[in-house]
Amino acid sequence: MKAKDFIYYLILLAVVICLCVVASVFGSVDISSMTDADKYILYQIRVPRVLMCLVAGSTLAVCGCAYQAVFKNPLSDPYILGVSSGASLGASVAIILGLDFLVLGVTLSSFLTALLTVFIIMKLSQVGNRMHTTTLLLAGISMNFLISAIISIIMFIDQEDMHKIYFWTMGSLSGIKYGDVLITALFSIVGITFIRLYAKRLNVLLLGDMQANSLGVSVEKTKRSILIISTLMTAAVVSHTGVIGFVGLVVPHIVRLIVGGDNRRIIPFSIFGGMIFMLLADIIARNVVAPSELPIGSITSLVGAPFFIYLLYNAKKRLHF
Numbered sequence: 001m002k003a004k005d006f007i008y009y010l011i012l013l014a015v016v017i018c019l020c021v022v023a024s025v026f027g028s029v030d031i032s033s034m035t036d037a038d039k040y041i042l043y044q045i046r047v048p049r050v051l052m053c054l055v056a057g058s059t060l061a062v063c064g065c066a067y068q069a070v071f072k073n074p075l076s077d078p079y080i081l082g083v084s085s086g087a088s089l090g091a092s093v094a095i096i097l098g099l100d101f102l103v104l105g106v107t108l109s110s111f112l113t114a115l116l117t118v119f120i121i122m123k124l125s126q127v128g129n130r131m132h133t134t135t136l137l138l139a140g141i142s143m144n145f146l147i148s149a150i151i152s153i154i155m156f157i158d159q160e161d162m163h164k165i166y167f168w169t170m171g172s173l174s175g176i177k178y179g180d181v182l183i184t185a186l187f188s189i190v191g192i193t194f195i196r197l198y199a200k201r202l203n204v205l206l207l208g209d210m211q212a213n214s215l216g217v218s219v220e221k222t223k224r225s226i227l228i229i230s231t232l233m234t235a236a237v238v239s240h241t242g243v244i245g246f247v248g249l250v251v252p253h254i255v256r257l258i259v260g261g262d263n264r265r266i267i268p269f270s271i272f273g274g275m276i277f278m279l280l281a282d283i284i285a286r287n288v289v290a291p292s293e294l295p296i297g298s299i300t301s302l303v304g305a306p307f308f309i310y311l312l313y314n315a316k317k318r319l320h321f
Helices: 001-023 036-070 083-096 103-125 133-157 159-169 179-199 199-205 209-214 219-241 245-260 263-287 296-317
Strands: none
Touching: 001 036, 001 083, 001 179, 001 263, 001 296, 036 133, 036 219, 036 263, 083 103, 083 159, 103 133, 103 159, 103 219, 133 199, 179 199, 179 219, 179 245, 179 263, 199 209, 199 219, 199 263, 209 219, 245 263, 263 296
16 A cells, blocks of 8 residues: 555545544434433434444445446446346335345345346447446436336335335435444445455556456456346445445446546445435535435435536547548
């Protein structure tokens, strides 16, 4: 590790800690007196929520790095490609089947539908042996529309559980418990460690499949492994927080502009970037219209959608006819 990077990590860690304190202290209820009720709000409501911000933000950011490297497309992201929506569909199905009482019932259901979504998108976007940007985005958008329609029908049929399903579609951190954080963190730690170990191979993939094969990288095996792990991580987050979009798009791009294109640096910096992005979004969601609360997914989309349009505009300018 370079000395300069170590200093950056310390600065980012300090920013994360400060935001954690702000997110824990400030809210619709003043807890300065620290009564028993205040302690309950702090330790049973706000602290688990802050911890989930750290886990979910870092996980979604790293998944974005992985998707962009595998698809060799800077516009790739679990949300844009419909993977998050696919995981949300799995969660909805698990709820109406009564599987949400199982420890990993919703997570496993989310993973299966998210993985199926990835497979369909890859098949739809593949032209020959390549996945083109235009077809990839169109496939992702199409899957998002299709899944949204299916979820709407599920909500109409099962109106008793409508509020639970609505939770997944908007993205929210309300009601997060320590158990939710622990389960998500286990998937996150294992997945991020795996992707970090594959960082050098992700760099090679960006050179092209033929070049990567010539350098001894098993291209298809690497892609498959990364996609499965990233999809499982996304499903673990979505199964507890609902659909929180654009974290995996915005954070890696900002990090890449600052530290360059080496995934061995992008991934660890994106971990901190994802945490900061999520904490800021959560602070805004809880305080802008207090005592009410905005869905955190709407805050991240409010930032991410214009950012996506900007990236799409830049990509359009580079096209030659």
